[in-house]
Amino acid sequence: xxxxxxxxxxxxxxxxxxxxxxxxxxxxxxxxxxxxxxxxxxxxxxxxxxxxxxxxxxxxxxxxxxxxxxxxxxxxxxxxxxxxxxxxxxxxxxxxxxxxxxxxxxxxxxxxxxxxxxxxxxxxxxxxxxxxxxxxxxxxxxxxxxxxxxxxxxxxxxxxxxxxxxxxxxxxxxxxxxxxxxxxxxxxxxxxxxxxxxxxxxxxxxxxxxxxxxxxx
Numbered sequence: 041x042x043x044x045x046x047x048x049x050x051x052x053x054x055x056x057x058x059x060x061x062x063x064x065x066x067x068x069x070x071x072x073x074x075x076x077x078x079x080x081x082x083x084x085x086x087x088x089x090x091x092x093x094x095x096x097x098x099x100x101x102x103x104x105x106x107x108x109x110x111x112x113x114x115x116x117x118x119x120x121x122x123x124x125x126x127x128x129x130x131x132x133x134x135x136x137x138x139x140x141x142x143x144x145x146x147x148x149x150x151x152x153x154x155x156x157x158x159x160x161x162x163x164x165x166x167x168x169x170x171x172x173x174x175x176x177x178x179x180x181x182x183x184x185x186x187x188x189x190x191x192x193x194x195x196x197x198x199x200x201x202x203x204x205x206x207x208x209x210x211x212x213x214x215x216x217x218x219x220x221x222x223x224x225x226x227x228x229x230x231x232x233x234x235x236x237x238x239x240x241x242x243x244x245x246x247x248x249x250x251x252x253x254x255x256x257x
Contacts, residue, residue, distance in 0.1 A: 041125060043117055046093075046124050047089075047093070047096070050093060050096050050120070050124070054067060054070055054096050054097065057100060062179070062183060063179065063183045064175075064176035064179040064180045069099065069167055069176070070095070070096060070098070070099055072163075073095050073162075073164050074103045075097050076162075076163040076166055077094070077095035077159050077162075077163035078091065078160045080163060081156075081159050083229075085155070086155045087133070090130060090137070090156045091159050091160060093117075093121070093126075093134045094133075094156055094157065094178060095160050095163060096161055097113065097116075097117045097120070097138050098113070098241070099113070099164075100116050100138070101113045101115075109122050113138040113139070116156065117134055117138050132204060133154065136154065136183045136232040137154075141157065141161045155211050158227035158231075159227070161227060162227050162228050162230075162235075165235070168222060169223070169238035169239055169242055171241065173238065173242060174217060174242060177214050177219065180211075181210070181211030181214070181224030186208075186209065187209065188210065188212065189249075190210050193209060194213070195209065195213040212246070220239070222239070223239040242248060
């Protein structure tokens with residue numbers, strides 16, 4: 041099967057799998073990550089086929105909805121790509137991407153040694169910033185029953201992935217616990233440049249939110 045045909049099959053699989061998601065990890069999120077990853081890959085130089093597959097499958101089974109198991113995505117990926125008769129060396133590279141692309145707490149290690157994984161992670165993190173990122177934060181917060189804001193609950197910068205998985209905070213605290221950390225954790229030059237504008241917009245939004253919350257505006 042040709043590469044473009046494989047991509048088409050994977051797109052349909054992801055649409056069917058994530059189409060009904062209401063947490064902000066839906067097909068539209070994957071679609072944005074896919075296209076941003078391709079944009080970064082063109083500038084940074086990478087195996088485009090691996091980048092596309094990794095971006096399309098990066099959230100096929102997020103650990104947050106699988107009892108904290110961060111290996112479900114790679115298992116599904118392996119099964120699907122084997123079925124599509126993708127070369128085993130390619131499958132291994134894609135599994136490496138989906139295995140560890142997610143944010144895992146303020147103290148989580150980010151040991152990445154392939155440009156393809158760096159690109160997909162940057163694309164995914166960019167979708168957590170800016171206007172889209174703000175919308176997704178409150179969408180997910182509402183889905184899991186988080187408060188929008190509680191001044192009595194302080195942000196916690198989790199030092200381990202296990203602590204991050206168990207964290208139960210407010211949506212506003214999520215900006216401090218994850219979103220504002222992303223700009224300085226981008227991997228590629230292109231990703232860093234794209235993150236600056238989105239980071240700035242997010243900071244402006246939060247400042248306005250807190251002003252309105254306190255009744256000063």
